[in-house]
Structures are given as C-alpha cells and as structure tokens.
Amino acid sequence: MNYATTITAETQDDIPTDVDAMRDPTQSSPVVKRLLIALGGLLVLLGAIAAYFAFAGGEPVAPGDDKTQAPVVTVISPGKTTIEGMVEAPGTLAARRPMPVGVVGEGGQVLSVRVDAGDWVQQGEVLAVIDRSVQTQQAAAQAAQIEVARADAQLAQANLDRSLQLVDRGFVSKADVDRLTATRDAAVARVRVAEAQLAELRARNARLNIVAPASGYVLERNVEPGQTVGGGTPALFVIARGGEMEMLAQVSEAQLAGLSTGVMATITPAGSEKSYEGQVWQLSPTIDAATRQGTARIALSYAPELRPGGFATARINSGSLQATVLPESAVLADDKGSYVYVVGAENKTERRSVTTGMATAEGIAITDGLNGNEMVVLRAGGFLNAGETVSPQKQER
Incomplete structure (x- = not known):
C-alpha cells in the first residue's frame, strides 16, 4: 500500500532556524553569540597578562614551567658609592659690607652731587657739596679775632718788658710786674683760644662735604641738588665697601x-x-x-x-659621603614617605622605607634604609605588593 505525504507551509515553518543561520552568516544563534563573547573575554585576559609581564620587566614564561605564576622583575644590588655632598x-x-653715608656736620642746602648709583669711588672722595657761605664768614670773623688777640698779647708783652727795665730803678714795684705778667699770659691764652675756635670752624666746614669713608661701589643715591639735609636726614648714599x-x-x-x-x-x-x-x-x-x-x-x-x-x-x-645610589625608577613615594621594594627570602617582595638625599647624575642618594647589598626592584615597583612572590632577574651595574 502506498501512502502519500503532504508537506504544508505550516510544516516548513517548523524547520529549525539554525539552517537559515548557516545559510546567512550574519545571523547567529544565542549559542554562537555566547561563544563569541567568551572568546573576546579570553583575549582581553591574555592581553592584560602580557601587559603585566611587559611592565614588570620580564617575559612570560612557557606553560608548564614552575614559575608560571611568578612575575619576572629586574633587580639591582646597588652597593655603596662615594658622592660629593651638595646642599x-x-x-x-x-x-x-654696606656703608650708609649721611650728614656728619650741621647740614644745609646741597649745592652739587658728584656721583651716582653704579659709580666707583675712592676713600675721601667728595660725594656731595653743601652750601657753606655762612660758615665761611664765621671762619673769617674768627680769624680776625685771632689777630686782635695777638695784638693784645704783643702789647701786654711790651708793657711787661718796660716794667722789668724800671723795676731795678725803683720806679715800678714787683706787684706791678706781677700784674703785667698776668696780663701778658692772659693775652697769650686768648690767642690760643681764638686759634682753637678757628680750627673748630674750619673742621666743621670741612664736614659739610659728604665724603666716601672707604673705597667702594655706590649702590644708592638718595639726595639731589637743592635739597636741605641735616643730622636727622636718612643716609644720602649707600656704598658696598670694595664692591x-x-x-x-x-x-x-x-x-x-x-x-x-x-x-x-x-x-x-x-x-x-x-x-x-x-x-x-x-x-x-x-x-x-x-x-x-x-x-x-x-x-x-x-x-x-x-x-x-x-x-x-x-x-x-x-x-x-658614602651612600647608596638608585635610579629614579626604583624609588617610590606615597603618603607614608619614600620606599623601595626589596626581594628577600623565598623571592618575596618587601617594602623598605628609605630616606632620600641629594639627586646626582647617577640617581638619587639613599642616606638611610639600605646597606647596599639588597636586591632592589629596579622598575615596575608600583605594580607589586609586599609579600608577593617574584622571579628576580639581576641587572649588572
């Protein structure tokens, strides 16, 4: 007996859609999508592992090696170095030696200023001249007083000489001689007083000039012609002695x-x-x-x-000084201070706090915290943690 099978459109619709997916690669089933996502995650993980080994300064080890889980790091044994200390x-x-120069005498009006800031001056050189017209007349009057005193002294001496000639004849008593002698001595003393007063006036007049107390370089000029200065005036000049x-x-x-x-x-x-x-x-x-x-x-x-x-x-x-010198890449810092990673027993890393000194052309001087014989991680210390097992690869200095 023969049977006929009729396939309707509804039956064709029940065919799995995977066939359509196989026919059209642009359409994927949920299973394929999950496989693709898993494959992408695996590639990202492998890339992260490769980057880790690259920054750690080593190369990934082959599968099956006992050190597969230990990153390779470059270490250095720095020793001690003699460096010149520098602050x-x-x-x-x-x-x-700055020297302020001001008014020494009574002061007055400034007639001229002979130097400026930036000039070199010699000791005793006149820096500024102050008007002395009144003082000059006073000195002239005092010089005349000296002449008057000298004339009085000469007259007193002449009277004394004549009295001494007459005393033996009895015309002049010894009391008169003594009085004339005292008059002569007083006149001579007045001459000396007048001469001293004239010398004082001349010294005062000389002090009206502002002079350099020592040779040097003029740093400041604080006076101009026409200005009135006196004992209370601030320094007119400042000189650097000898420059x-x-x-x-x-x-x-x-x-x-x-x-x-x-x-x-x-x-x-x-x-x-x-x-x-x-x-x-x-x-x-x-x-x-x-x-x-x-x-x-x-x-x-x-x-x-x-x-x-x-x-x-x-x-x-x-x-x-003797100190350990490390490259800058080996020295790290955080809120606790400067530190380095040292590879110790069983190839485990250890954080070691250090005190840094001056920076030299060879690196940073470590003044405390290392004796120079340790194996210090040279690079990528920022990717390590204390107590982590590593595979050290020593770099010769």
Missing part, C-alpha cells in the same frame, strides 16, 4: 649643621644661566624659631650681574 638653597644677594657682595642662603637646621666656613659654593642668580664661585665665610649662630632655618653667608667678588636684593640659588659643597 642646594635659595637666598638673596646683598652687599657684604664685595654676598648671598644670604637659607638652609635648614640639619643642613646648617653639616656645613662649615671656608667651603666653596656656586651661585646662580635668578633669570641667569651664568654661575659665580663663592665661599662660605659665616654661618648663622641662631636658628629662626618660626622657619627652623639658618643663614649661610657666601662671599662673592663684584660682578655687574650680582645685584643686591635679587634672588639666587646656591649649591654648597658639604663634603663627601
């Missing part, structure tokens, strides 16, 4: 304790690439209670670029 400190420039300058370097209490007078320093004024050699000649005997800083005074020779009041930076030699 870098800011400060201001100033005249080493000598200095820098007042502000250093910390600990740095000041490590310095000594006589050491050399290099000074670089702000805004200039030129440096000048100086020498520490005085260390502050006190520490500022507010800033906890002291002053190192560095003597400098004259140079036009060294302007008092300007800012500068000093690099002061503080002697040589």
Whole structure:
C-alpha cells in the first residue's frame, strides 16, 4: 500500500532556524553569540597578562614551567658609592659690607652731587657739596679775632718788658710786674683760644662735604641738588665697601649643621644661566624659631650681574659621603614617605622605607634604609605588593 505525504507551509515553518543561520552568516544563534563573547573575554585576559609581564620587566614564561605564576622583575644590588655632598638653597644677594653715608656736620642746602648709583669711588672722595657761605664768614670773623688777640698779647708783652727795665730803678714795684705778667699770659691764652675756635670752624666746614669713608661701589643715591639735609636726614648714599657682595642662603637646621666656613659654593642668580664661585665665610649662630632655618653667608667678588636684593640659588659643597645610589625608577613615594621594594627570602617582595638625599647624575642618594647589598626592584615597583612572590632577574651595574 502506498501512502502519500503532504508537506504544508505550516510544516516548513517548523524547520529549525539554525539552517537559515548557516545559510546567512550574519545571523547567529544565542549559542554562537555566547561563544563569541567568551572568546573576546579570553583575549582581553591574555592581553592584560602580557601587559603585566611587559611592565614588570620580564617575559612570560612557557606553560608548564614552575614559575608560571611568578612575575619576572629586574633587580639591582646597588652597593655603596662615594658622592660629593651638595646642599642646594635659595637666598638673596646683598652687599657684604654696606656703608650708609649721611650728614656728619650741621647740614644745609646741597649745592652739587658728584656721583651716582653704579659709580666707583675712592676713600675721601667728595660725594656731595653743601652750601657753606655762612660758615665761611664765621671762619673769617674768627680769624680776625685771632689777630686782635695777638695784638693784645704783643702789647701786654711790651708793657711787661718796660716794667722789668724800671723795676731795678725803683720806679715800678714787683706787684706791678706781677700784674703785667698776668696780663701778658692772659693775652697769650686768648690767642690760643681764638686759634682753637678757628680750627673748630674750619673742621666743621670741612664736614659739610659728604665724603666716601672707604673705597667702594655706590649702590644708592638718595639726595639731589637743592635739597636741605641735616643730622636727622636718612643716609644720602649707600656704598658696598670694595664692591664685595654676598648671598644670604637659607638652609635648614640639619643642613646648617653639616656645613662649615671656608667651603666653596656656586651661585646662580635668578633669570641667569651664568654661575659665580663663592665661599662660605659665616654661618648663622641662631636658628629662626618660626622657619627652623639658618643663614649661610657666601662671599662673592663684584660682578655687574650680582645685584643686591635679587634672588639666587646656591649649591654648597658639604663634603663627601658614602651612600647608596638608585635610579629614579626604583624609588617610590606615597603618603607614608619614600620606599623601595626589596626581594628577600623565598623571592618575596618587601617594602623598605628609605630616606632620600641629594639627586646626582647617577640617581638619587639613599642616606638611610639600605646597606647596599639588597636586591632592589629596579622598575615596575608600583605594580607589586609586599609579600608577593617574584622571579628576580639581576641587572649588572
């Protein structure tokens, strides 16, 4: 018996849609989508692992190796290095021995000013001239008084001489001689008083000139012709004796304790690439209670670029010292301070707090925290955690 099978449209609709998906690759079943998502996640994970090993300074190890789970890190055993100690400190420039020059005498009106700021002057050179017309007349009157006193003295001497010739004849008594002698002596004394008064007036007149007390470089001029000056007037000039300058370097209490007078320093004024050699000649005997800083005074020779009041930076030699020097990549820092990672027993990392010193061309000096024999992680310490097992790869210095 034959049977006929009829396939209707409804029966065709029941065919699984996977066949259509196979015919059209752009359409995927939920199973295929899940496979694709899983594959993408695996690729991302593999990329993250590769990046980890790249930053850690090593290469991924082959599967089956015992160290598959231990990242390879580059380590260094730094040892100890002799470095020249250097203290870098800011400060201001100033005249080493500034000399304010003011009115010494009674003062008066300034007739002329002969120098300006930036000039060199010699000791005794006249800087400004003050009107002395009245004082000149007073000196002339006093000179006339001397002549009057001398005339009186000469007359008294002549009277005494005549009396001495007549005393033997009895015409003049000895009492008269004594009186005439006293008159002569008083007249001579008046001459000396008048001469002293004239000398005083002339000295006062000489002090009306403003003169340089020593040779040096004029820093300030605070007077103009026509100005009236006196004993209470502020300094008319400021002179740097010998043109000598200095820098007042502000250093910390600990740095000041490590310095000594006589050491050399290099000074670089702000805004200039030129440096000048100086020498520490005085260390502050006190520490500022507010800033906890002291002053190192560095003597400098004259140079036009060294302007008092300007800012500068000093690099002061503080002697040589033995210290561990590490590249900057090995030294990390957080809110707890500076630290490095050290590979210890069983290749486990250990966080080690350190005290950093000056920066040199070779790296950063470590003054405390390391003895130099440790295996210090050179790079990628920021990706490690304390106690993590690593595979150290030593790099020779």
